[in-house]
Amino acid sequence: MRPDTPAEHIAEAERLIRTATRYPEDQEPLLLQAAAHLELADARERASTLYDQLLAGSPADPHLIKALQAANLWEYGHEAEARALISGIRTAAPADPAPWEVIAESLEAHDELEASLDCFNEAATLLVADAAPLTPATTALLTGRHRVRRLLGLPHDDWDMVADTRHIGPIPLDELHDPKRIWALGSDDPAELRAEIARLRAELGDRRAALSRPFPVAMLHWPERELDELVTAYPTLAAEYPSHDAHLAHIEASLRALAASGTTNLGIVTGSVPSYEAFAASEKTSPASPSLLAEYATTLAARGKADTWPPTSTGPCWCGSTKPYPECHGGPTAA
Numbered sequence: 001m002r003p004d005t006p007a008e009h010i011a012e013a014e015r016l017i018r019t020a021t022r023y024p025e026d027q028e029p030l031l032l033q034a035a036a037h038l039e040l041a042d043a044r045e046r047a048s049t050l051y052d053q054l055l056a057g058s059p060a061d062p063h064l065i066k067a068l069q070a071a072n073l074w075e076y077g078h079e080a081e082a083r084a085l086i087s088g089i090r091t092a093a094p095a096d097p098a099p100w101e102v103i104a105e106s107l108e109a110h111d112e113l114e115a116s117l118d119c120f121n122e123a124a125t126l127l128v129a130d131a132a133p134l135t136p137a138t139t140a141l142l143t144g145r146h147r148v149r150r151l152l153g154l155p156h157d158d159w160d161m162v163a164d165t166r167h168i169g170p171i172p173l174d175e176l177h178d179p180k181r182i183w184a185l186g187s188d189d190p191a192e193l194r195a196e197i198a199r200l201r202a203e204l205g206d207r208r209a210a211l212s213r214p215f216p217v218a219m220l221h222w223p224e225r226e227l228d229e230l231v232t233a234y235p236t237l238a239a240e241y242p243s244h245d246a247h248l249a250h251i252e253a254s255l256r257a258l259a260a261s262g263t264t265n266l267g268i269v270t271g272s273v274p275s276y277e278a279f280a281a282s283e284k285t286s287p288a289s290p291s292l293l294a295e296y297a298t299t300l301a302a303r304g305k306a307d308t309w310p311p312t313s314t315g316p317c318w319c320g321s322t323k324p325y326p327e328c329h330g331g332p333t334a335a
């Protein structure tokens with residue numbers, strides 16, 4: 001299911017482009033994801049065409065698309081166009097952290113550390129307020145800023161301290177971002193130097209992948225009445241769903257396991273029998289086929305239909321119970 005080779009990425013991109021013609025109202029998330037797969041296959045020119053196609057419409061998130069386009073163009077030698085897009089985004093000063101992060105990282109990737117830091121600073125000044133709590137996206141801004149400031153050898157400031165405090169992971173941020181450590185290692189052992197650089201790149205790459213993947217890895221959820229109707233109509237699916245309670249517990253447990261293994265951008269899509277039957281018809285497959293369920297979930301997610309998991313700690317549970325998440329499936333024993 002998860003594409004790995006360039007050919008698989010191209011095939012997945014083409015599947016998403018076909019899906020976009022079937023669901024024109026969900027074109028933006030589908031084509032953005034298709035472009036991300038094309039970039040992963042190094043089909044950068046085709047990715048550019050998709051970004052241009054999206055920008056020619058009236059996209060919901062033009063700044064993010066322009067930022068991704070700038071990063072993509074610069075990767076295959078169109079530096080002047082990339083720079084023009086980047087300065088346009090800086091002038092527009094979007095209120096969304098994601099485009100800022102993409103352009104700052106693009107500058108960083110091309111060794112323009114001062115300009116990269118300027119972008120991180122502009123974004124943080126605009127979007128990190130003392131009074132408002134940090135979100136994952138604004139935390140990512142401060143983390144990127146921390147990395148670039150470490151590479152420039154600058155002393156810590158207050159935002160760097162915040163980045164350190166907020167960082168979760170086995171390796172402390174200062175160790176992960178320490179250029180001295182990288183160079184010290186390099187003088188002794190070039191293999192370890194390469195490993196360190198690879199680790200820094202991987203950290204960056206994961207984040208980029210999360211940004212250009214606007215839809216999450218999603219679990220399929222059936223409300224109780226829909227599940228009853230589904231297994232009554234298609235008894236072959238009953239083996240997948242022993243009971244509604246077990247179905248809900250399985251969703252929560254699976255998402256927690258994915259989160260614990262480091263998967264980010266998780267979500268839940270909610271199925272309905274009519275939409276599932278329509279999907280089966282469009283795929284020319286029987287709705288009774290259990291293997292269709294995962295395809296259905298992936299396609300709903302690709303159409304931007306997923307709710308983010310976990311819900312906020314004060315929000316209602318994803319299961320529809322109306323109880324707060326921590327008192328329902330978010331509780332310590334629920335999963």
Ligand SMILES: [Zn+2]
Nearest residue numbers: 160164173174
């Ligand atoms: Zn630090």
Ligand SMILES: [Zn+2]
Nearest residue numbers: 317319328329
């Ligand atoms: Zn619940």
